Amino acid sequence: MTATVQIGPYRILNEIDHGGMSMVYRAVQPSVNRIVALKVLSSQLVSDAVAVRRFRQEAETSAKLVHEHIVKVWDASVSNPPYYIALEYLDGGTLAQRLARGRTTPAEMLAILTPICSALDYAHGCGIIHRDLKPENILFTSGGRPVLTDFGIARTQEATRIFQDAEVIGTLNYMSPEQAKGVPVDHRSDLYAIAVVCYEMLAGRSPFQNDEPLVILRQIVDEPVPSVRFFNPTLPARIDAILNRALAKNPGNRYPTATAFLADLRAAVQAAGMMPGKPSRGLFSSLTTVQKMMVGGVLVALLAIAVTVAIITSQPAPVGSSATSVPVAPPPAKRTTTPKAPTPVTVPPTPAPAVPPSGKTAGTSPVSPHSRAVNRVSANPQRTTKTRGKQPQPVRSGPVSWDAIKASESTSVVPDRVLRDHEKAPIQPSPSSKKDIEHPAGSQKDAGPTTGTGIQEKTIEHE
Numbered sequence: 001m002t003a004t005v006q007i008g009p010y011r012i013l014n015e016i017d018h019g020g021m022s023m024v025y026r027a028v029q030p031s032v033n034r035i036v037a038l039k040v041l042s043s044q045l046v047s048d049a050v051a052v053r054r055f056r057q058e059a060e061t062s063a064k065l066v067h068e069h070i071v072k073v074w075d076a077s078v079s080n081p082p083y084y085i086a087l088e089y090l091d092g093g094t095l096a097q098r099l100a101r102g103r104t105t106p107a108e109m110l111a112i113l114t115p116i117c118s119a120l121d122y123a124h125g126c127g128i129i130h131r132d133l134k135p136e137n138i139l140f141t142s143g144g145r146p147v148l149t150d151f152g153i154a155r156t157q158e159a160t161r162i163f164q165d166a167e168v169i170g171t172l173n174y175m176s177p178e179q180a181k182g183v184p185v186d187h188r189s190d191l192y193a194i195a196v197v198c199y200e201m202l203a204g205r206s207p208f209q210n211d212e213p214l215v216i217l218r219q220i221v222d223e224p225v226p227s228v229r230f231f232n233p234t235l236p237a238r239i240d241a242i243l244n245r246a247l248a249k250n251p252g253n254r255y256p257t258a259t260a261f262l263a264d265l266r267a268a269v270q271a272a273g274m275m276p277g278k279p280s281r282g283l284f285s286s287l288t289t290v291q292k293m294m295v296g297g298v299l300v301a302l303l304a305i306a307v308t309v310a311i312i313t314s315q316p317a318p319v320g321s322s323a324t325s326v327p328v329a330p331p332p333a334k335r336t337t338t339p340k341a342p343t344p345v346t347v348p349p350t351p352a353p354a355v356p357p358s359g360k361t362a363g364t365s366p367v368s369p370h371s372r373a374v375n376r377v378s379a380n381p382q383r384t385t386k387t388r389g390k391q392p393q394p395v396r397s398g399p400v401s402w403d404a405i406k407a408s409e410s411t412s413v414v415p416d417r418v419l420r421d422h423e424k425a426p427i428q429p430s431p432s433s434k435k436d437i438e439h440p441a442g443s444q445k446d447a448g449p450t451t452g453t454g455i456q457e458k459t460i461e462h463e
Helices: 049-064 095-099 106-125 155-161 166-172 177-181 187-203 213-222 237-246 258-271 282-286 289-314 369-379 381-385 402-410 416-424 431-437
Strands: 010-018 022-029 034-041 073-077 084-088 138-140 146-148 447-450 456-458
Touching: 010 034, 034 049, 034 073, 049 073, 049 084, 095 138, 095 187, 106 146, 106 187, 106 258, 166 213, 177 187, 177 213, 187 237, 187 258, 237 258
Parallel strands: none
Antiparallel strands: 010 022, 022 034, 034 084, 073 084, 138 146, 447 456
16 A cells, blocks of 8 residues: 655645656645645755745745746745645646657647747746746646746756756757856846747757757857758748847847747748648749739739720710620611502504404404403502512503513512412403404593402503
8 A cells, every 4th residue: 555645735646757956746735625736845955045045936936927828826835844836737748748749830839839928928027037948848738728837947056057967958958148158147038048949849959959068058159040941941931030030149139029029920920821721822922022013013904904994885885886786777667659640551553353263343342351450550550569579570551462461470460369360260362352452542441340359440541
């Protein structure tokens, strides 16, 4: 049976981590039944006044900071040993553990560092400098919320142990040039450290690495920062310029705040189309200023052409124009025909044969249907326009022969109804009927008998 370990009112469950100055345990606070992270000062440093003072300073500093992304302090004992600080328990692991699996994407980097930079600016506003920013001090809750921890670790304590403790040597990679030189530091040293963390998240490694701590110190102080795109070519070129400014050797050349640093990073990532759920702006985002101006000029010209075409098409079309309107045929005009006076037909006398074929004497015989048709045509010339698709033939004055009558029949001058009657009962002309066509001058116009077709016959008017 495992004995229960009790430190103050807290019952220890298991060890979480340990370092050069302290150990961290998962413990239970029985009074409220709450799981806490219990940070206990190492028993070897209990008699070290400087270590105790630094530990007390960390407890007081952390208790003053109330921020969603800064670890919460529930309780502390800094008067008598054992010295401990009861902190918010974070069971989501550390950023260092995530980076051990590989580098992050730019979007993931922004999601983690945006709240951390906000917490860092808040702490700087309260006059507190972290002095030990590194991936091991960025923890996560079970829900993935990043939290900044371990405030107040003394720079002097790190300097005295830097070559003795391997864990402290790991922190060396995140030291600012002024820290490496041993000169006084301010909040801009934290800005350098958060830029190193960002570099490592994007490149998969810190800017300067070497097996010898003194070589790393010399690189931090003297050598330029290697391009992050050398380790991750997919990054946009603008990120190189942002990191070079954040990692400047001179503190005065760095960003004034962590939020300003993150704002430039976010703009560069968004311009490259690397934010999730945001469409890439494609080729246009990679154009130079001159190229963008040229493309803009072309777009303006196209817009002007479109507006001009719209204005032209909206105006009424000119008379006679067929480009913008469909011609409409005018309504057919009514054809008016001025009636003409009937032209009398003068038939010159034709000498009768000496001997009539029928043995009868010359005299007046009934007018044949063919002659009546000719008379009606000459009496009403308007009816000659209603033909069966042929132009009417003019009526010639002069002697009318039987051949002329047949020719008029073939040209459809004779009305259809008369033709039908003729086709039904053709009449054989006789020499006497030919003579009947000729009428002496001075005969009166009278109406003839009605034929079987219902057309009233008329005699020819003679002058």
